[in-house]
Amino acid sequence: MDDDTGRNACAIESPKGRPCPFCGTSMDHRHCKYVCPEHGVVYDCSDTFW
Template sequence: MDEGQRAGRPCPRCGTPMYHRHCKYVCPNHGVIYDCADTFY
């Protein structure tokens, strides 16, 4: 498996599709946006 998989969820800051890595959603432009500690998403 590669570094991450495109989750299809857009970044709330720029709209770019984010990657899903472990329990984190990572925007290629802004870094980690959500992780497993965020209970609101």
């Protein structure tokens, strides 16, 4: 295996989620909710303004 290939594979990052409106941390999208690791559920599908 080529060293450059290994480094490039490690450098690939997964796309970040929407930022939390309170702290700016990337949120996880779970089912119908956006969950901040610090603040918990921030948005869900029942929010009409989203």
